Amino acid sequence: MSFINSETTEIELAEIKQRELIENAAFEKGVKAVMATKEARRYMLNLLKECNVFGSVFTGNSRTFFLEGRRDIGLKVYKQIKEVCKDEFELMVKEGKEAGVELW
Numbered sequence: 001m002s003f004i005n006s007e008t009t010e011i012e013l014a015e016i017k018q019r020e021l022i023e024n025a026a027f028e029k030g031v032k033a034v035m036a037t038k039e040a041r042r043y044m045l046n047l048l049k050e051c052n053v054f055g056s057v058f059t060g061n062s063r064t065f066f067l068e069g070r071r072d073i074g075l076k077v078y079k080q081i082k083e084v085c086k087d088e089f090e091l092m093v094k095e096g097k098e099a100g101v102e103l104w
Helices: 008-036 038-050 063-084 086-098
Strands: none
Touching: 008 063, 038 063, 038 086, 063 086
């Protein structure tokens, strides 16, 4: 992560932007690689289910904090998959239903 302040030069800004583009491309490539196989999609489906992305995690006690942290990570993974691999996400859900595993 780069920090930009009032003393950051245009060259430094260009370098920061270039690094971010490279990191984003690598990130997208990674997400696509994870969602490319049926086995990996099944793993991700089970991960999202375990994180209870589409359910309530309220327990009425302090365990809620732990469950909210887990759910927050799941929501981030869900968002990343939906942004980069919408078609593969839909395929993952379909494959999950066929196997008896549903997110909601």
